[in-house]
Amino acid sequence: MRNNLETLVKKNAVEKSHQQGSAMYTAFADTAATAAAAAADDGAGGVAEEAPETAAEKVPAEV
DSSP states (O other), X not given: OHHHHHHHHHTTSEEEEEEXXXXXXXXXXXXXXXXXXXXXXXXXXXXXXXXXXXXTOEEEEEO
């Protein structure tokens, strides 16, 4: 999972930040579908989730 997220960071599909000792990955709604497709192509092995409808919404994920 972490390798897929780091790959998306390198592709500028998500943003990585550190909060309280945890790495936080944030995808922008307009790139969330692209990021999910890229993660699926990288061998995530799961079904990609759809992006949220709101263009300005950020979707945080804690790892």
